[in-house]
Amino acid sequence: MNLALAPETLARWQFGITTVYHFLFVPLTISLATLTAVLQTAWVRTNKEKYLKATRFWGKLFLINIAMGVVTGIVQEFQFGMNWSAYSRFVGDIFGAPLAFEALIAFFMESTFIGLWIFGRDKLPKKLHLATIWLVAFGTIASAYFILAANSWMQHPVGYRINEETGRAEMTDFFGILFQNTALAQFFHTMTAAFLTGAAFMVGISAYHLLRKKHIPVMRSSLRLGLITLVAAGLLTVVSGDRLGKIMYEQQPMKMASAEALWETQAPAPFSVFSYGDVDKGHNKVAIEIPGVLSFLAHDNFHEAVPGINDTNAQLREKYKAGTGLDDYRPNIPVAYWSFRWMIGFGMASFTLGAVGLYLTRRRFWLAERLRTGEDEMPRLALTRNRELNPRLGTWYWRLSVLTLGFPLIANAWGWIFTETGRQPWVVYGVLPTSAAVSPSVSQVEVLTSLIVFTSLYALLAVIEVRLLVKYVKAGSPELTEADLNPPTRIGGGSAGADADADAEDRPMAFSY
Amino acid sequence: MQLTDVWFVVIAVLWIGYFFLEGFDFGVGILTKLLARDRAERRVLINTIGPVWDGNEVWLLSAGGATFAAFPEWYATLFSGFYLPLLVILVCLIVRGVAFEYRAKRPEERWQRNWEHAIFWTSLITAFLWGVAFANIVRGVKIDAEMEYVGGLTDLFNPYALLGGLVTLTLFTFHGAVFTALKTLGDIRTRARRLATGVGAAAAVLAVVFLLWTQADRGDTASLVATVVAAVALLAALGTNLAGREGWSFTFSGLAIVAAVAMLFLSLFPDVMPSTLNEEWSLTVTNAASTPYTLKIMTWCAAIATPVVLLYQGWTYWVFRKRIGTHHLAPSGGH
Numbered sequence: 046m047n048l049a050l051a052p053e054t055l056a057r058w059q060f061g062i063t064t065v066y067h068f069l070f071v072p073l074t075i076s077l078a079t080l081t082a083v084l085q086t087a088w089v090r091t092n093k094e095k096y097l098k099a100t101r102f103w104g105k106l107f108l109i110n111i112a113m114g115v116v117t118g119i120v121q122e123f124q125f126g127m128n129w130s131a132y133s134r135f136v137g138d139i140f141g142a143p144l145a146f147e148a149l150i151a152f153f154m155e156s157t158f159i160g161l162w163i164f165g166r167d168k169l170p171k172k173l174h175l176a177t178i179w180l181v182a183f184g185t186i187a188s189a190y191f192i193l194a195a196n197s198w199m200q201h202p203v204g205y206r207i208n209e210e211t212g213r214a215e216m217t218d219f220f221g222i223l224f225q226n227t228a229l230a231q232f233f234h235t236m237t238a239a240f241l242t243g244a245a246f247m248v249g250i251s252a253y254h255l256l257r258k259k260h261i262p263v264m265r266s267s268l269r270l271g272l273i274t275l276v277a278a279g280l281l282t283v284v285s286g287d288r289l290g291k292i293m294y295e296q297q298p299m300k301m302a303s304a305e306a307l308w309e310t311q312a313p314a315p316f317s318v319f320s321y322g323d324v325d326k327g328h329n330k331v332a333i334e335i336p337g338v339l340s341f342l343a344h345d346n347f348h349e350a351v352p353g354i355n356d357t358n359a360q361l362r363e364k365y366k367a368g369t370g371l372d373d374y375r376p377n378i379p380v381a382y383w384s385f386r387w388m389i390g391f392g393m394a395s396f397t398l399g400a401v402g403l404y405l406t407r408r409r410f411w412l413a414e415r416l417r418t419g420e421d422e423m424p425r426l427a428l429t430r431n432r433e434l435n436p437r438l439g440t441w442y443w444r445l446s447v448l449t450l451g452f453p454l455i456a457n458a459w460g461w462i463f464t465e466t467g468r469q470p471w472v473v474y475g476v477l478p479t480s481a482a483v484s485p486s487v488s489q490v491e492v493l494t495s496l497i498v499f500t501s502l503y504a505l506l507a508v509i510e511v512r513l514l515v516k517y518v519k520a521g522s523p524e525l526t527e528a529d530l531n532p533p534t535r536i537g538g539g540s541a542g543a544d545a546d547a548d549a550e551d552r553p554m555a556f557s558y
Numbered sequence: 559m560q561l562t563d564v565w566f567v568v569i570a571v572l573w574i575g576y577f578f579l580e581g582f583d584f585g586v587g588i589l590t591k592l593l594a595r596d597r598a599e600r601r602v603l604i605n606t607i608g609p610v611w612d613g614n615e616v617w618l619l620s621a622g623g624a625t626f627a628a629f630p631e632w633y634a635t636l637f638s639g640f641y642l643p644l645l646v647i648l649v650c651l652i653v654r655g656v657a658f659e660y661r662a663k664r665p666e667e668r669w670q671r672n673w674e675h676a677i678f679w680t681s682l683i684t685a686f687l688w689g690v691a692f693a694n695i696v697r698g699v700k701i702d703a704e705m706e707y708v709g710g711l712t713d714l715f716n717p718y719a720l721l722g723g724l725v726t727l728t729l730f731t732f733h734g735a736v737f738t739a740l741k742t743l744g745d746i747r748t749r750a751r752r753l754a755t756g757v758g759a760a761a762a763v764l765a766v767v768f769l770l771w772t773q774a775d776r777g778d779t780a781s782l783v784a785t786v787v788a789a790v791a792l793l794a795a796l797g798t799n800l801a802g803r804e805g806w807s808f809t810f811s812g813l814a815i816v817a818a819v820a821m822l823f824l825s826l827f828p829d830v831m832p833s834t835l836n837e838e839w840s841l842t843v844t845n846a847a848s849t850p851y852t853l854k855i856m857t858w859c860a861a862i863a864t865p866v867v868l869l870y871q872g873w874t875y876w877v878f879r880k881r882i883g884t885h886h887l888a889p890s891g892g893h
Contacts, residue, residue: 112659115612116652122622123648126637133637134705137630138848142856145623149863152616157871160609168877213630216848219855484638486706495645502649506656513663537877557887558601558608558662 076243155184247271249450279396312350585734587681639707693722743883
């Protein structure tokens, strides 16, 4: 059969497309839920209208986004059975449990409380309404943990045995699977990257309005929250990425060597900035390198050897050939190499922009009295204690923030492409090759059909979603109504007192579809 | 009772919960064309389920996740075997979810009308296809010795399965109409009750024929009891609807769904997916199940999480217990 249209290839493309697409919404959902909750908490505690307006504004963008995250998530849960039935049979005993936990513990929580949060504005007292968004935020994070623990098992299977009789993997240590170091490191890295994503989004959109001097109080507060989150999350993404990289080096040396296109074992091993490889001949034609840095990424020192692709491939062949019959244990090297660079590059670009912005918009630290601004004023971009940034450069700062607001989304996508394709030819590392994981009963035509259907549907929805986001971004923060400022004091709506109750019966809902 | 049996029951309960809850919101979706006369009435309908539809759908995700974890072979055979119908269901659920959330986010009439069409068609198709899928599970399909589905697409659309599809379609529409009567005010409430009578009668006839067919095919005493309960509940739902007892009518239409789905699971047990090629090749609670260790972990999780979920989901319905009329809708929709 034509390899490009083999069911395995098509199923992989489908998994890649649906997963990367789903993961555009996931990090934004996770971080915006928490950031919206933070803003709403600020409103409940200070009663300042700007925080309520900010809650409404970001909350709306959050909702547009989570709707897509939820519906594309349904496919994620069912496509294992559809396209990867052999995989599902083999690992179901292990892999199914975190998925079921995710639904029972996390999905129920987020979907139920999101309804309460959207429609509950005039039905729930202030603090209870606040609690609902925090529960949504908690649900999104818990959900991420379970699915990352499941994925970590595919990267580094632990706590299982192979039942010789049935040929299936069986779970022997659930908590070992749930809390293995790969899961903790992946979760830490994914969460920090998620907050980097939401923060860059928030900074970019705030900058859009500040550039036009609109909605200043709301956007100023949002900008600050965004910048602080961006810098903190960015730093932690570096730390967690380093941690995850070291674990990856131990558990999947081939992935690390591929990420660097390091063909031959080297000591000290350099970090490659640019290279152009000749895969067939097993070496690079051109390479720009920083000496010793790859040794550091793998070992925390600048001299130790890092095994190259060719040596690792030979080792893996010796170890696994008898079991799998596979000769080649190399992933797609250019994809691994470049995805790793795009991930780091796009993520760090946003972090840098955040660090610069946090410094430029500082409020008191090393800043002359005359450059300080009040809550309702445009923030000034101060270069030194007494000097403002050239206005033209200042405008460019805001513009760049707008233009790069999607950078972490690109970084996230490449990160997943890296970690998933870098694990190939395995679906469960060292245990199950991807070629043995597809559904035997599903035909090429069926996979091709679903691939085309999902891809076109997702493309169409992307257009709709982005246009809707743009509309609500441009609209800016909404005006508040009397009802917004006077939330009910009793569950179900209304305030204490019989008259108010009778009146509430016929009052329009504060929110309706 | 073995853990495998426990998990068969848990999965049955999750599907029952899913059809009870999303049953009425599929029904409400269908009523947007069958009952609503103008945009305002369509909005009333959509808002009766607005805060809860998403939570209702998680019952499906839980059923799917629980099947994967407790009966991986069942999950694998079912979803790879029913590939194309499942693809249609997934597409419908995606479009339907987006439709609910995005319809009110623009004021243009064309935008809203398109999403309303989407809500109607996706609700209708999904309500029908779930019946087809379940009928096939119970009746059995062509499964080989390797537990793989070897039938074609047309095998899935046999008369029994098509009847199953009509049963879920009419039953959910009836359930939705009764729910609408319970949750709305004014003219639409009266008309919902009237519509419920007609649809309910059709649902009752189709459901009884379908359940008796199933009973004749694979039934036992327990499934017969469930059949009787379903039939009586349907009659009671029709009667109480005529008498204007909306709360009771909804209770009975819900009970009818519970009993009908329970009947299907009772007649299925101890198989989970019978093979029509050879009885030996059927997937059963034993040969499709996970290990006792996994099932034990899962049992702990379900035992702790489920009551909490029921509590907060129930509370949501209580918070949004008030009826909605056209005059309750904010003029321009969502902000």
